[in-house]
Amino acid sequence: MKHGPDIARIAALIGDPARANILSALMSGKALTASELAGEAGVSASTASSHLGRLLEGGLVKEARQGRHKYFALAGEDVAQVLEVLMGFAAGQGHLRTRTGPKDAQLREARVCYNHLAGSRGIQLYDSLFARDFMELRGDDLFLTEAGQGFVRTLGVDFDQLVKSRAPVCRTCLDWSARRPHLAGSLGRALFKRFEMMGWAYRVRDTRAVQFSSDGLRQFNMAFPVNPGSHG
Amino acid sequence: MKHGPDIARIAALIGDPARANILSALMSGKALTASELAGEAGVSASTASSHLGRLLEGGLVKEARQGRHKYFALAGEDVAQVLEVLMGFAAGQGHLRTRTGPKDAQLREARVCYNHLAGSRGIQLYDSLFARDFMELRGDDLFLTEAGQGFVRTLGVDFDQLVKSRAPVCRTCLDWSARRPHLAGSLGRALFKRFEMMGWAYRVRDTRAVQFSSDGLRQFNMAFPVNPGSHG
DNA sequence: CTAATATTTCGATCTGGATCGAATTGTGCG
DNA sequence: CGCACAATTCGATCCAGATCGAAATATTAG
Known part of the structure; x- marks a missing residue:
């Protein structure tokens, strides 16, 4: 009408609990098999x-066959974006599925959003790029x-490679906890991958949380300094 | 799990068609009665x-009794935000309910997002405030x-009044069509209200579309000039 | 090829919730 | 007070879709 x-x-x-669980699990950015997702969602293999x-x-998702497994992943950053915003709202509603724990604080600090860095550190990165006229x-x-x-x-990012692929290099993604944009796009993904490779940060198993090493955090802060009040 | x-x-x-229609209708920012919403959603009064x-x-919504009517409106900008992002994604998916028409182009140009200006003009406003170091x-x-x-x-905005109320003055809202942030918050609302009062723009009946008068647009462009490539 | 495992299909079941019309309650108007 | 209209509640119906187990199909390993 x-x-x-x-x-x-x-x-x-998204509104079905089983599917929501599946999508949430895929927010880690990892591709998972149908059976793993069935486990995550708490349903049988056939329903999954x-x-x-x-x-x-x-x-909302895409599949990639690989050997005898069939891997599923989010279809793209658009989907991650939608889920982020929904999570942000649901969290703000105070309807957290489990009570706010230490894990939650860590998620606010740094986490992976599909394939790029989110949380306070993600915002820091985004702001810093602007502040230094890099973006x-x-x-x-x-x-x-x-x-x-x-x-x-x-930082070791093959920028020309990024440009060659047709995917948008820089894109905005709205943050779950802080309601502020951070950097997505192929550059966002590439940067985060570099952080992992350089040992600055690593993903916490079975979570979206990202843990910085103490040395890695120092390097990160040097690479992406914050100058409060000088956005641009 | x-x-x-x-x-x-x-x-x-949001996933039920009738409710989605109700919410979409409320995106115009106007408060509507239960019966009006029933009409919008195409269902009987009791189901509505x-x-x-x-x-x-x-x-997701809040009510306000007024006389014999009961008016409903979106609960807040958070909700509008969620709906915006969902619309953006759904539109990108190419699953528009009706084929893209002239109306659609107008929506991209300027529309109201709950209570503030969105679309190209909304982005222009947002960028301009940054470019001129106003925000x-x-x-x-x-x-x-x-x-x-x-x-x-x-521009005639009572800024002190805005600050007095506890609501956040400046806030980001992600744009439906352009995937870029624009200005929400009580300032976003106040500015749009001023545009209406000054006759720069008016809402198109029964739509989210916003129409600028030719003179109003000129004034708007003077007030919020665009300097390409100088964000900050 | 055969065995083992992953995934999908099929058939059957069951239930939440969407829907309506009629009756009820609520509110303002005259 | 009683009428008119708005809104909700109630009772009844009905169906999409969520679920499972078992059987069928695919795919790799050996």
């Missing part, structure tokens, strides 16, 4: 398969400046 | 009432600079 995008369709997909079929058709807005899109491109290269 | 916020609960609320009860309990980031939050406070006063 109405105009506008069909939000009911996709909200209904049915749910995955639906999510697939709905464009800027042109029209409606984010771009790295010349200086910014040089900068990320010093 | 999992950690993290209960997104299924709220997604399920039931849905509204659910939405109320779920914290800045301190830590995780947005603030108006001294100059910015003076500026909005020249």
